[in-house]
Amino acid sequence: MKKIKVKEIVATNIIxxxxxxxxxxxxxxxxxxxxxxxxxxxxxNSRSILxxxxxxxxxxxxxxxxAKISSLFRRPLKTISEETSIVQAAISMExxxxxxxxxxxxxxLYGVVTHRDISEAxxxxxxxxxxxxxxxxxxxxxxxxxxxxxxxxxxxxxxxxLPELNASPTDCLIALKEQKPCGIITKxxxxxxxxxxxxxxxKIEEHMSSPLFTLEGKVSVSSALxxxxxxxxxxAIVLDDNGLLAGLVSQKAIIxxxxxxxxxxxxxxxxxxx
Numbered sequence: 528m529k530k531i532k533v534k535e536i537v538a539t540n541i542i543x544x545x546x547x548x549x550x551x552x553x554x555x556x557x558x559x560x561x562x563x564x565x566x567x568x569x570x571x572n573s574r575s576i577l578x579x580x581x582x583x584x585x586x587x588x589x590x591x592x593x594a595k596i597s598s599l600f601r602r603p604l605k606t607i608s609e610e611t612s613i614v615q616a617a618i619s620m621e622x623x624x625x626x627x628x629x630x631x632x633x634x635x636l637y638g639v640v641t642h643r644d645i646s647e648a649x650x651x652x653x654x655x656x657x658x659x660x661x662x663x664x665x666x667x668x669x670x671x672x673x674x675x676x677x678x679x680x681x682x683x684x685x686x687x688x689l690p691e692l693n694a695s696p697t698d699c700l701i702a703l704k705e706q707k708p709c710g711i712i713t714k715x716x717x718x719x720x721x722x723x724x725x726x727x728x729x730k731i732e733e734h735m736s737s738p739l740f741t742l743e744g745k746v747s748v749s750s751a752l753x754x755x756x757x758x759x760x761x762x763a764i765v766l767d768d769n770g771l772l773a774g775l776v777s778q779k780a781i782i783x784x785x786x787x788x789x790x791x792x793x794x795x796x797x798x799x800x801x
Contacts, residue, residue, distance in 0.1 A: 533616050533629055534609035538640040541566055541628075544577075546597040550585070553577055553596060554722040563715055564626045566639065567601055574636060575601035576626060579714040583693045604628045606636065613645050617782065620645075642779055643761065665784060667751050668744035671765045671774030678703050678772065681710060681732040688731065692717065697775050701764060702735045708764050708772050710735030741766050744773050752781045 542556050543566045553565050557579060565577040581599050585591045606628040607616055616627060620642060629638045677695040679688050681702040692700045692714065702710035712735050720727060720734060727734075742751055742763045755763055755778050767773040 530612040530614065532609065533607060533611050533613060533627075533640055536613060536640070536644055538629060538638045538644050539626075541636065541638050543568055543574075544596060546570060546575075546595070548596055549592075550582060550594045550596055550599065551592050551722075553582065554718055557582075557715070558719045558722045564639075564641075566604060566628065566636075567596055570597075574604040574606075574628060576604050577601050578625075579718050580693065580698070583689070583714055583717060604636075606630050607640075609637075616640060617642070617645050642782075645782070662749035662785065663747045665748045666744060667742055667746050667748060667763075667765055667776050668773070670748065670780050670784065671744065671776050676701055676772065676775050679731055680704070681735065682730050684728065685712070685731045685734060686728045689717070689727070697762065697777075699762070699775075700731070701772060701775075702731050703772065706772075707770050708739055708741065708766070710737040711739055711764070712736065739764050742776070743768075748776075748781045748784055751776060752778060752785075755781075 539562065540560070542560055542562060544553055544556065545568050547570075556565055557563070563579050567575045567577050569575055577596060577599060581601060585594065585599055604626075605619065607619060607630065609629050609631055611619075620627065625642050627640050628636050629640055631637050676697055677688075677691050677700045679691075679700060679702060681704050688700055692712070695714075698715075699711055699713040701708050702712070710732065712731065716734065716736065717727070725734070740755075740758060740760045740763050742754065742765050744765050744767060751763060755761070760778075762775055762777045765773045765776055
């Protein structure tokens, strides 16, 4: 199978800000461009990543809106060559990575590629079809993140839950009504609310998104990925047989399974060829 290079997929446009600009400007860039990360040009001309999580960690501090980007924690921007295959790009993404900078032949940054860009690439879909029988046998239940979903009753105060949301590895808070999921609030939702000067000192139900994108745990990972890609969701809420929250599953987790199957197949093929 022909290997697809990073330069061949549709990558997310690069949004850059300088570190001496205000955090409030970063908020507007994130909301207006429907993104989760900003590329920051540092004073030494190196690049770093400012995420929604990095911003939310500071919103409880007085005067944060007038703070400069330089005052916030940022991760160095990991870069790859435009000639890198999407498989290697995905492997290069560590657990918390959602973005990679792309370098052209002159080693200049010309764009960024996100995990979603990679997940929607043609090669992934081909592999999914090639390993459909194996992937159909793997249920969502076997890979859900059972203990990492942050939950709260839909009538709890949103502002009081922000510290937990900030610390959430799954990037969202799930609202419950009679112990069943009824809404969701993501970190990006909070950024949007802050940019609109909405009051966060209210009940969760006033700002939660509903209806939810849910899956039954017995669904195969292959079917789950297709559903998420068709609806452009990064994650799905998994329900048990009683309609209660079982956990979360992300596109990234499913794609990792596909890569593992592909790597094993290639290893066996190369071994048998020698």
